[in-house]
Amino acid sequence: MALEHAILVSLLEQPASGYELARRFDRSIGRFWTATHQQIYRVLKRMESDGWVTAEEVGQDGRPDKRSWSATPAGQAALADWLRAPVQPEAVRHELAVKIRGAAFADRAGRAELIAEVERYRADHEAVLASYLAGERRDFPAPDPGDARAALQHVVLRGGIAYERMVLAWLDDVLATLRDLAR
Amino acid sequence: MALEHAILVSLLEQPASGYELARRFDRSIGRFWTATHQQIYRVLKRMESDGWVTAEEVGQDGRPDKRSWSATPAGQAALADWLRAPVQPEAVRHELAVKIRGAAFADRAGRAELIAEVERYRADHEAVLASYLAGERRDFPAPDPGDARAALQHVVLRGGIAYERMVLAWLDDVLATLRDLAR
DNA sequence: CTTGCCTATGCAACTCGTTGCATAGCAGGA
DNA sequence: TCCTGCTATGCAACGAGTTGCATAGGCAAG
Secondary structure, X not given: OOHHXXXXXXXXXXXXXXXXXXXXXXXXXXXXXXXXHHHHHHHHHHHHHOOOEEEEEEOXXXXXXXXXXXXXXXXXXXXXXXHHOOOOOOXXXXXXXXXXXXXXXXXXXXXXXXXXXXXXXXXXXXXXHHHHHHHHHHHOOOOOOOOHHHHHHHHHHHHHHHHHHHHHHHHHHXXXXXXXXXX | OOHHHHHHHHXXXXXXXXXXXXXHHHOOHHHOEOOOHHHHHHHHXXXXXXXXXXXXXXXXXXXXXXXXXXEOHHHHHHHHHHHHOOOOOOOOEOHHHHHHHHHHHOOHHHHHHHHHHHHHHHHXXXXXHHHHHHHHHHHXXXXXXXXXXXXXXXXXXXXXXXXXXXXXXXXXXXXXHHHHHHO
């Protein structure tokens, strides 16, 4: 599994507590790798016993103490090994595609409800695209050819933007098809 | 979970044995919903006890007997209920994106190996796109406005085609970015 | 004639991931 | 003052998904 490696990347970019990691997985990283706080805490513990990460107790005032995690050299080496391994074929789970094919076996009312649901779904993706574009303007206003980390983060973000644009165009195609059947 | 519903859609399109379903999940349906034969057999059994599907023993000569499954009216009703429910947010697991951000913490040699791996990955997606386009020519040579099932299958396939084209364009962007860092 | 592959179904063990719950201090609003 | 919500960590139980293996007949190639 690769959750370990996603955590390593995140910690190398910036050390963090389990809680902070969980929020990153809700926001930025979670766009291409989801994880709940439970998984993160459990995996961090395993990674600690493997020597991939170390924790430092950080006292805070006005807030509970936290354990700030960093990747160790052994962790970075494990990441390097994993980078060299072949990319696993993705396990796709595209629920909406199943529903669209399922619409062939629904009645008029069911299809009308599906159209409404696709519209809601489309609005969600429009919001995601807007937040990606805002993030791009904020974090990458001018390309810096010397900054490898920024260049790599930016190309991943461009992938997210391209994905969302593709999804929106396809959803328009889906809506046109569904509406055509309703006539 | 939605594996039940993916199976219902597939059986409504065409009754099948567990084995045949597994092959469909390897090929066409598996492009947007993966499942192994183990999962399929187990879920079919549960669906049978829920009354969503029924089996018919089919003797074959030259081959082992099989159990041909069909969706029941109760199964079709369950599918209709599910179609009406909100689409769950997808759990994205995009390993390559993690690796690309991880490349910021790899050395020259590691990045060179990642470039080779991305090229291999790109070739895979090029092959998938070619097979989609061949399938489109084969199955949808001329649009038939009266055939709802075909129209819906076609729009899902167009989604797959759009996805693969987007991925290929993005991988070119990724390769250009990685090669730029190697200079 | 043996070896490997395809059809066809299934059990058992395991890992991964989710859900529900618990604790605990502090901040801000009704 | 009480209630809600945020930071921060974690246990326990469950369900989903994977991996390895087993069985069993037929077919084709070497």
